[in-house]
Amino acid sequence: MSNKNREELRGLGQFWTPAWIAKVMVAYFLDGKQKELFDPAVGAGAFYVALKELDKKRQIKFYGTDIDQGVIKEAFNHKIFDNKSVVEMRDFIKEPPMKTFPAIIANPPYIRHHRLSTDTKKLLKQISYKYTGCDIDGRAGIHIYFLIQSLGLLENGGKLSFIMPSDTCEGVFAKKLWSWIGNNYCIEKVVTFESEATPFPNIDTNAIIFFISKNPRQSVFEWIRVKKESDQLLNYLLNKNCDFSDLEIIKRDTEEALFTGMSRRPTKKSQYKYRLSDFAKVIRGIASGANDYFFITRQKAEELGIPSKYFKLALGRTRDVEGNIITANDLKKLEEKGRPTLLLSLDNQRKEDLPKSLRDYIEIGEKNNLQHKALISTRNPWYKMEKRESPKFLFAYLGRRNARFVMNQADVIPLTSFLCVYPLSDDEKYINKLWQILNNPKTINNLKLVGKSYGSGAVKVEPKSLANLPIPEEVIMQAGIEPIYAKEQQKTLQKTLFEFAYY
Numbered sequence: 210m211s212n213k214n215r216e217e218l219r220g221l222g223q224f225w226t227p228a229w230i231a232k233v234m235v236a237y238f239l240d241g242k243q244k245e246l247f248d249p250a251v252g253a254g255a256f257y258v259a260l261k262e263l264d265k266k267r268q269i270k271f272y273g274t275d276i277d278q279g280v281i282k283e284a285f286n287h288k289i290f291d292n293k294s295v296v297e298m299r300d301f302i303k304e305p306p307m308k309t310f311p312a313i314i315a316n317p318p319y320i321r322h323h324r325l326s327t328d329t330k331k332l333l334k335q336i337s338y339k340y341t342g343c344d345i346d347g348r349a350g351i352h353i354y355f356l357i358q359s360l361g362l363l364e365n366g367g368k369l370s371f372i373m374p375s376d377t378c379e380g381v382f383a384k385k386l387w388s389w390i391g392n393n394y395c396i397e398k399v400v401t402f403e404s405e406a407t408p409f410p411n412i413d414t415n416a417i418i419f420f421i422s423k424n425p426r427q428s429v430f431e432w433i434r435v436k437k438e439s440d441q442l443l444n445y446l447l448n449k450n451c452d453f454s455d456l457e458i459i460k461r462d463t464e465e466a467l468f469t470g471m472s473r474r475p476t477k478k479s480q481y482k483y484r485l486s487d488f489a490k491v492i493r494g495i496a497s498g499a500n501d502y503f504f505i506t507r508q509k510a511e512e513l514g515i516p517s518k519y520f521k522l523a524l525g526r527t528r529d530v531e532g533n534i535i536t537a538n539d540l541k542k543l544e545e546k547g548r549p550t551l552l553l554s555l556d557n558q559r560k561e562d563l564p565k566s567l568r569d570y571i572e573i574g575e576k577n578n579l580q581h582k583a584l585i586s587t588r589n590p591w592y593k594m595e596k597r598e599s600p601k602f603l604f605a606y607l608g609r610r611n612a613r614f615v616m617n618q619a620d621v622i623p624l625t626s627f628l629c630v631y632p633l634s635d636d637e638k639y640i641n642k643l644w645q646i647l648n649n650p651k652t653i654n655n656l657k658l659v660g661k662s663y664g665s666g667a668v669k670v671e672p673k674s675l676a677n678l679p680i681p682e683e684v685i686m687q688a689g690i691e692p693i694y695a696k697e698q699q700k701t702l703q704k705t706l707f708e709f710a711y712y
């Protein structure tokens with residue numbers, strides 16, 4: 210396992226659970242009632258090691274499966290597994306066990322959807338239908354299906370402990386997933402971590418532990434935030450009476466948590482009256498389908514001899530904008546640095562009607578088979594580019610703690626590293642005030658209520674979720690600005706609570 214490179218590890222989703230976390234997760238099953246514990250993604254046996262240490266009387270039998278024979282063998286060589294355990298090489302997705310279990314534990318493989326084959330994706334769809342009765346958005350990674358299938362294999366009254374990335378609660382599929390879980394299972398405890406206490410310091414992900422049982426839903430559950438790595442969490446779960454100052458323990462309303470997302474802190478009823486969609490529209494930047502080809506430097510455009518009217522000024526990387534404003538002068542500087550700033554923006558003109566320089570360039574694209582690339586092949590002709598008005602603000606959405614709204618004074622059109630924000634009024638004063646409101650630290654701080662969080666503190670926000678960004682009323686009042694949309698829709702403004710948490 211140690212000599213695999215990072216790519217191989219990613220392909221198999223092999224990120225081992227640290228001992229302090231494995232013990233915490235095993236502690237959930239030490240209620241004296243459990244006879245058997247199943248780990249569908251056993252790997253090097255982190256949970257079995259913890260079980261041997263904590264289940265002193267060795268009452269709990271262990272069953273594990275994994276697809277990586279090498280890892281299992283190595284664990285056997287290290288005498289990790291013994292006669293109280295059965296471990297087999299088996300694909301949990303393709304060949305799940307034909308029985309149910311009283312207890313299931315896992316750190317499932319974290320393999321993002323774009324690494325999965327079409328056949329695997331088909332199988333995952335079937336799994337989702339079989340257990341939840343609905344289709345989960347295709348962007349869910351394989352870990353989500355490990356959770357669904359494991360919950361499906363739980364006996365009545367059975368218990369499950371899973372450690373998952375926070376996209377489980379924040380991804381586009383989260384609403385459906387948690388509506389199914391919330392209606393059919395009992396969320397007993399959820400553990401989240403401050404970045405200082407992250408279980409996986411080398412991976413940019415926020416981990417969450419779920420303790421769920423197959424019992425009727427309870428109206429409250431315990432939401433625990435770990436501030437520092439220590440024995441306190443284990444002691445707490447083992448009902449020991451000691452110092453728990455490293456933990457924040459909240460009795461949390463299940464309904465609120467299901468709406469807000471369990472990775473996030475509890476939100477209060479009607480805390481926010483306004484959201485970004487009351488002031489502006491949001492659309493993602495342009496997806497060219499092949500930036501290397503369509504998005505080029507001014508120098509290259511000149512060398513190719515393509516007339517400038519076929520290009521639009523564009524911006525590719527968040528790094529290309531330093532502050533909160535981008536001007537024509539900044540674009541010039543980017544050009545001088547040799548950064549691409551021109552996007553080939555053809556419509557559906559016929560090739561033969563275009564100048565020779567462009568026809569030649571289109572042929573270069575065809576020789577490189579660009580017309581067959583996934584996104585490009587949906588366009589007719591293939592070189593037709595998406596269209597956008599240049600937005601007043603660009604939202605740099607995957608910042609390392611520095612998400613911001615950039616005033617677009619350069620009339621550029623952004624590519625997908627940005628979202629386009631179009632204020633609902635053309636009035637200059639309104640636009641300036643809105644820009645201040647959006648960049649107010651209190652507004653920026655709310656991004657975590659709608660975005661996907663990463664271990665490092667970065668937040669990624671999709672267009673729909675940015676439209677749902679709650680804007681504090683005090684910030685609006687200070688700026689003296691009227692929400693246009695809200696004014697038009699006074700009646701519908703009585704929004705349901707927590708509505709903004711989903712997209």
Ligand SMILES: C[S@@+](CC[C@H](N)C(=O)[O-])C[C@H]1O[C@@H](n2cnc3c(N)ncnc32)[C@H](O)[C@@H]1O
Nearest residue numbers: 224225226250251252255275276300301316318
């Ligand atoms: C994140 S590791 C966890 C291993 C171990 N349980 C731990 O907590 O340290 C996930 C494991 O899932 C295995 N895996 C990946 N796809 C699988 C599949 N379809 N069926 C069973 N195991 C799989 C990987 O080989 C890897 O060992």
